[in-house]
Amino acid sequence: MKARVTVTLKNGILDPQGKAIEGALKSLGVDGIASVRQGKVFDIELAGADKAKAEEALKAAADKLLANTVIENYRVEVL
Amino acid sequence: MKSAVLVFPGINRERDMARALKLASGQESTMVWHAETSLPKGTDLVVVPGGFSYGDYLRCGAIAARSPVMDAVRAFAADGGLVMGVCNGFQILCESGLLPGILMRNAKLKFLCHDVHLRVERSDTAFTRGYNAGQVIRVPIAHGEGNYTADAETLKRLEGDGRVLYRYCSPNGEVGDMHNINGAAASIAGIVSEKGNVLGMMPHPENHVEDIMGCTDGRGLFAGLVEHLERAA
Numbered sequence: 035m036k037a038r039v040t041v042t043l044k045n046g047i048l049d050p051q052g053k054a055i056e057g058a059l060k061s062l063g064v065d066g067i068a069s070v071r072q073g074k075v076f077d078i079e080l081a082g083a084d085k086a087k088a089e090e091a092l093k094a095a096a097d098k099l100l101a102n103t104v105i106e107n108y109r110v111e112v113l
Numbered sequence: 114m115k116s117a118v119l120v121f122p123g124i125n126r127e128r129d130m131a132r133a134l135k136l137a138s139g140q141e142s143t144m145v146w147h148a149e150t151s152l153p154k155g156t157d158l159v160v161v162p163g164g165f166s167y168g169d170y171l172r173c174g175a176i177a178a179r180s181p182v183m184d185a186v187r188a189f190a191a192d193g194g195l196v197m198g199v200c201n202g203f204q205i206l207c208e209s210g211l212l213p214g215i216l217m218r219n220a221k222l223k224f225l226c227h228d229v230h231l232r233v234e235r236s237d238t239a240f241t242r243g244y245n246a247g248q249v250i251r252v253p254i255a256h257g258e259g260n261y262t263a264d265a266e267t268l269k270r271l272e273g274d275g276r277v278l279y280r281y282c283s284p285n286g287e288v289g290d291m292h293n294i295n296g297a298a299a300s301i302a303g304i305v306s307e308k309g310n311v312l313g314m315m316p317h318p319e320n321h322v323e324d325i326m327g328c329t330d331g332r333g334l335f336a337g338l339v340e341h342l343e344r345a346a
Contacts, residue, residue, distance in 0.1 A: 047217075047262070048217070048220070048262070048296075050217075050218050050219075050220055050221070050222050050296075051218060051222070054222055098179070099171070099175065099176075099179060100171070102172055102175070102208065102215055104213075104214065104215050104262075104263065104264070105215055105217070105262065
């Protein structure tokens with residue numbers, strides 16, 4: 035079973051890297067970019083076949099390690 | 114003072130730290146590998162040194178904070194034991210939940226490696242008793258992620274409880290945006306835990322303790338710790 039955990043910065047948290055990327059895109063002449071926020075994607079392969087169990091494990095993974103919930107939100111998807 | 118210096122893969126300031134601790138206390142510190150599940154008997158102080166644990170993968174300090182030895186450190190801190198984290202050590206202590214908040218990328222995205230001035234906010238703590246309140250000290254920094262951030266309520270509590278011990282400032286002790294080298298909230302360079310026994314700071318006091326280093330302003334921190342423990346004994 036494949037899954038994806040997406041970690042993004044919470045609203046209001048300053049993202050200097052996103053800002054730098056935004057600036058670079060603008061200087062490249064890519065049109066219509068209003069703003070950029072940088073995040074992380076984890077593609078995870080799960081051993082079992084139980085979807086509910088998988089979601090529970092992924093949530094634990096995100097809470098314990100993948101995200102720092104002081105500044106980040108996460109989303110878990112079993113694909 | 115019996116000190117234990119934690120060693121994680123990628124840490125590189127442990128020997129500087131051990132040297133400064135020996136200079137202040139006359140005692141050798143013990144290096145403790147991250148896979149250990151206990152601290153040496155009779156440990157007075159645990160130090161989490163600087164470096165790049167696990168190559169700063171995921172988030173600075175995130176993986177080191179979850180290693181086996183950190184459970185022992187959490188138990189030690191819960192019992193009131195003194196814990197001090199410098200640079201990557203500060204990041205590790207924040208990630209481990211021993212200190213609130215997090216260290217983000219420097220506001221101007223650059224890795225900064227130079228001396229800074231710090232204002233010592235109070236002198237009545239284990240980690241500052243070697244200084245006077247309001248004293249300005251000069252110590253080096255070397256970090257890319259030292260921009261301290263926490264939610265508004267945490268910041269208010271840190272300020273209200275006097276838990277900000279060190280702030281970036283001018284050579285005269287003025288605090289302001291111009292002297293806030295990495296964009297940290299309220300120019301915070303170092304904070305303590307609620308019980309006052311866990312310190313985290315980005316600058317490296319251990320690198321300004323001998324004449325050959327060009328400055329000895331960092332000595333006060335270590336001398337203060339030795340004095341604190343002698344008084345408690």
